[in-house]
Amino acid sequence: MIDHKDRFIGSLLGTCIGDILGAPVEGYSGDEISASFGQVDRFIPSSRGYGCYTDDTQMTIALALSIIRCGEVDPEDCARSYAQLYESGRGYGWGASLILKSLKKGADYRQTGRSQFRQGSFANGGAMRIAPVGLVYRDKEDNDLRRAVYNAIMCTHVHPEGIDGAVLQASAVGLMTKIEDKHRFDPEVFLKVLFNVAQTEVFKTRIKALEEILDLSIPDRDAISILGNGVKASQSVPCALLATIRYYKRPEDAIIKAVGFGGDTDTIGAMTGAQIGALHGSGWIPAHWFDNIENNKYGRDDIINIAGRLSDITV
Numbered sequence: 638m639i640d641h642k643d644r645f646i647g648s649l650l651g652t653c654i655g656d657i658l659g660a661p662v663e664g665y666s667g668d669e670i671s672a673s674f675g676q677v678d679r680f681i682p683s684s685r686g687y688g689c690y691t692d693d694t695q696m697t698i699a700l701a702l703s704i705i706r707c708g709e710v711d712p713e714d715c716a717r718s719y720a721q722l723y724e725s726g727r728g729y730g731w732g733a734s735l736i737l738k739s740l741k742k743g744a745d746y747r748q749t750g751r752s753q754f755r756q757g758s759f760a761n762g763g764a765m766r767i768a769p770v771g772l773v774y775r776d777k778e779d780n781d782l783r784r785a786v787y788n789a790i791m792c793t794h795v796h797p798e799g800i801d802g803a804v805l806q807a808s809a810v811g812l813m814t815k816i817e818d819k820h821r822f823d824p825e826v827f828l829k830v831l832f833n834v835a836q837t838e839v840f841k842t843r844i845k846a847l848e849e850i851l852d853l854s855i856p857d858r859d860a861i862s863i864l865g866n867g868v869k870a871s872q873s874v875p876c877a878l879l880a881t882i883r884y885y886k887r888p889e890d891a892i893i894k895a896v897g898f899g900g901d902t903d904t905i906g907a908m909t910g911a912q913i914g915a916l917h918g919s920g921w922i923p924a925h926w927f928d929n930i931e932n933n934k935y936g937r938d939d940i941i942n943i944a945g946r947l948s949d950i951t952v
């Protein structure tokens with residue numbers, strides 16, 4: 638059986654690995670990825686450096702640190718934490734980037750979520766970083782989890798789709814921590830639970846589509862053209878769920894396949910990695926990935942330490 642702490646470590650390292658693998662091919666289509674690289678099963682050097690993560694992991698770390706500091710999700714502290722860790726070279730979305738800079742200068746975290754887009758951002762920046770909330774709030778009622786997710790992302794993501802995507806990703810991660818025997822994970826039950834968690838029409842429709850994709854064994858390439866693989870939470874979160882429900886038995890492969898879907902590859906990879914790590918822990922991570930994750934401040938060893946401290950928190 639995978640122990641509790643190792644699931645937290647697996648989920649945060651899974652986030653980081655999916656992010657690193659996907660980042661150099663962000664924006665490529667699945668076909669372009671196969672033509673240029675075959676499968677992305679190794680870290681590819683990029684302008685950011687070798688083994689370097691992006692905003693997905695940086696914000697995940699910031700959120701985890703805030704939860705450790707406060708013992709729960711505190712919206713003001715989360716906003717401060719994101720702003721503190723923000724580095725411009727990490728590939729942030731432009732709206733998010735402007736918000737984090739304004740938070741640094743003292744903007745009110747309760748106002749910033751609508752400062753760039755009137756209805757808020759519908760992109761996946763809430764979902765990409767939400768694993769720590771899914772882990773810590775795994776035993777909470779749906780409404781409590783939804784509130785914690787909202788508090789964790791309100792400074793940047795208040796659009797109903799951005800929120801629903803983050804809630805579904807957090808729920809998926811939380812559910813994975815409770816699968817005691819990984820051989821008995823049931824994708825159909827998993828999707829049914831998530832369908833009931835979803836509140837927006839678009840997510841309900843996409844989860845129904847995932848059920849059909851499984852039922853009819855629709856190939857990945859066609860599945861992606863049904864779901865979409867862009868920066869919208871309503872596209873990339875279902876893609877991550879697809880990689881998980883189809884490839885969960887082979888964690889390494891699940892992340893490679895997720896990146897191979899193309900589109901917003903770093904985020905789809907990161908979200909799949911968070912789900913898969915919560916199920917399998919960290920023992921499956923191949924050395925050629927583990928050894929090459931950046932390891933300065935808030936790099937691999939710090940992430941492992943942060944995950945361990947997060948696993949001690951009870952909310």
Ligand code: AR6
Pocket residue numbers: 691692693728729730731732733734754755756757758759760761762763765793796868901903904
């Ligand atoms: N109306 C129009 N465009 C929008 C809207 C909207 N309501 N919401 C988002 N966009 P942002 P993120 C578009 O800035 O969610 C990184 O690469 C708009 O083009 O909120 O944190 C990560 O790895 C905006 O710039 O940032 C993820 O891939 C873009 O969506 C992604 O960025 C991103 O939204 C996460 O970005």
Ligand code: MG
Pocket residue numbers: 691692693727728729903904
């Ligand atoms: Mg990114």
